[in-house]
Amino acid sequence: MSTAYICETCGVQYAPSDAEPSGCKICLDFRQYVRAGGQRWTHLDALRAERRFEIRELEPGLHGIGLDPPFGIGQRALLVRTPAGNLLWDCVPLLDPSALDALGGVAAIAVSHPHFYSTFVEWSRQFEVPVWLPRADAEWRMRSDARIQEWEGAAKPLPGLRLVQCGGHFDGNAVLLWPEGAEGRGALFTGDTVSVAADPRWVSFMRSYPNLLPLGPRALRGIVKALAPLEYDRIYSAWWDKVVPAGAKEAVNRSADRYLEQLTSG
Ligand SMILES: [Zn+2]
Numbered sequence: 445m446s447t448a449y450i451c452e453t454c455g456v457q458y459a460p461s462d463a464e465p466s467g468c469k470i471c472l473d474f475r476q477y478v479r480a481g482g483q484r485w486t487h488l489d490a491l492r493a494e495r496r497f498e499i500r501e502l503e504p505g506l507h508g509i510g511l512d513p514p515f516g517i518g519q520r521a522l523l524v525r526t527p528a529g530n531l532l533w534d535c536v537p538l539l540d541p542s543a544l545d546a547l548g549g550v551a552a553i554a555v556s557h558p559h560f561y562s563t564f565v566e567w568s569r570q571f572e573v574p575v576w577l578p579r580a581d582a583e584w585r586m587r588s589d590a591r592i593q594e595w596e597g598a599a600k601p602l603p604g605l606r607l608v609q610c611g612g613h614f615d616g617n618a619v620l621l622w623p624e625g626a627e628g629r630g631a632l633f634t635g636d637t638v639s640v641a642a643d644p645r646w647v648s649f650m651r652s653y654p655n656l657l658p659l660g661p662r663a664l665r666g667i668v669k670a671l672a673p674l675e676y677d678r679i680y681s682a683w684w685d686k687v688v689p690a691g692a693k694e695a696v697n698r699s700a701d702r703y704l705e706q707l708t709s710g
Pocket residue numbers: 451452453454455456468469470471472
């Protein structure tokens with residue numbers, strides 16, 4: 445029987461196959477890793493039996509969606525409400541259609557970068573909505589689907605929401621601007637394009653998080669330049685507790701200066 449295998453380390457689902465894929469392209473890349481003991485695969489039915497789908501309200505109009513216990517890279521997704529419908533930002537492998545329908549369903553999906561592609565095809569088929577993925581990272585899609593909406597530079601997946609390609613550890617690394625967020629001061633969803641540090645007054649940027657490889661100055665300046673025109677005061681990165689509640693724009697600029705200083709001072 446054909447199975448859509450899911451990598452246990454990155455959580456990305458592959459196109460259905462009779463046998464387990466020979467390896468996970470995303471984990472074999474230097475920006476991820478193959479765990480000690482080797483590659484392991486699972487599938488949706490097994491995950492459903494092991495884990496709970498979790499939804500939490502983060503602020504009015506915004507919910508976080510995660511798995512309990514966490515799976516793969518451990519990210520939580522975000523569901524943002526707009527007058528034109530809800531947008532799902534990033535993905536987790538399990539979906540609970542009735543819980544999401546109670547929040548108004550999903551009208552569009554966008555994903556920050558390939559580490560969080562997860563089961564985007566399952567989500568897109570369930571809600572029959574487009575998935576906005578940057579053209580630059582096309583080679584990292586492990587499933588194809590007619591609903592993929594390729595974009596480049598900037599895009600508006602729903603009225604009032606703005607996708608911006610910043611680059612980072614992938615060329616297509618993107619952020620989403622929600623101007624109504626943070627009580628109208630603007631919220632930025634960054635995935636791990638911008639990562640919130642241990643002290644949430646600071647953020648950081650990496651080429652490879654698991655392998656502790658820093659992002660070079662050119663790529664960092666590209667992120668800073670792409671974010672400069674955006675108005676935002678809060679950052680939601682990819683994990684429940686990784687949020688800059690206020691002063692996020694200053695935090696990004698201050699952190700980028702500190703980062704560049706460290707990178708060039710050695
Ligand atoms: Zn993987």
